Amino acid sequence: MRTVPRLAQAIGPCADRHRVRLLSAPAPDPRAAARAIDAMRRGWPFAIRGASGALSLLAVETADAARLAEFDPGMAAPLLITSGRAVTLKLANQAAAAVPDSPVMIARRPWLDFDAAVALSDPQLDLRVPLKGPYRAMPAMAPEAAAAALRLARIAGLLPAFFVRGEELGYRIDAAITPDDIQAHEDPARLRLVTRARLPVVGAENAEIVAFRSPESPDEHIALLIGQPDGTPPLVRLHSECLTGDVLGSLKCDCGPQLHAAIRAIADNGWGILLYLRQEGRGIGLINKLRAYALQDQGFDTVDANTRLGFAVDARDFGVAARMLTQLGQTQVRLLTNNPAKVAGLEAAGVTVMERVAHHLPPNPHNAAYLATKRDRTGHQL
Secondary structure: OOOOOOOHHHEEEOOOOOOEEEOOOOOOOHHHHHHHHHHHHHOOOEEEEEOOEEEEEEEOOOOOHHHHHHHOOOOOOOEEEEHHHHHHOOOOOHHHHHOOOOEEEEOOOOOOOHHHHHHHHOHHHOOOOOOOOOOOEEOOOOHHHHHHHHHHHHHHOOOOOEEEEEHHHOOOOOOOEOHHHHHHHHOHHHOEEEEEEEOOEOOEOOEEEEEEEOOOOOOEEEEEEEEOOOOOOOEEEEEEOOHHHHHOOOOOOOHHHHHHHHHHHHHHHOEEEEEEEOOHHHHOOHHHHHHHHHHHHOOOOHHHHHHHHOOOOOOOOOHHHHHHHHHOOOOEEEEEOOOHHHHHHHHHOOOEEEEEEOOOOOOOOOOHHHHHHHHHHOOOOO
């Protein structure tokens, strides 16, 4: 009898040797998800088991033709992509675009080799690499596991595209992580305050930096406490990391000016907190954000660029910010933002937003269209 991997410890003997008795489900293991992320980024296969079966997966972005041949010598493994990408390839209808990060599989054909898979996975290549074909979408095997794999690709900062082998195709899959392992890895409750120090900054000399991290994630979130608590709710700004804007001074977005204006506004208020969240590119990572920039160069706006890549419009988790505030002893805040989603995210995680304070900055010729898209398509109150 084939046993269920990762559940071996949950199976106990019964009096009847032909039956098994379920004792308890294993606890989610965030370290298992961390190991899977590491494997994915190194181009190694890994496996995920969901409620309807398991998949062995090889990420297209970090693989090559030799690794694919080793993973799938029979050339039978279908390609897993997102519905957002499938819509742009005319392999799914527009209804699928409502959930752009849901799974779609493309049946393997002799012409779907590694190079073709790269072209299918990366929309910035659409204008340079003519697609061969035809291709046919097929129902996703083990859809829960497939959706979890796409989520894990985003967490790893990779394109959401995999070659997959499934149990329903006759493959035996032993060690596998679960969607619950991934959820545990991303759980804001695992975030801990690690260290703090005085840090005078331009615009706020009376400031203290506080660092947070979780045991399994390399991401380190930062709080900048400005001024001294005075018994009133702090003025708080949630600022998602933007290397291009914050460090390089990119004019494509308003992130750098927003960051520095927020520090000044909090200092002028007397006291408050700037949270610097490691959620680059609205949660898709630096490399994928640069891919979105390449699509914007082709004429797509920031929303369509993300969905063409196969990601949600905004994949950030503001529960991380709520956890940081709670650990700093702040459960009521005045929030410096134009984004109602930040208000809703904090409220949903147990932090009360007493007031939303507008944070308006003038546009420049390079970001005017970007700001208009934020206003018209993502609900920013500009």
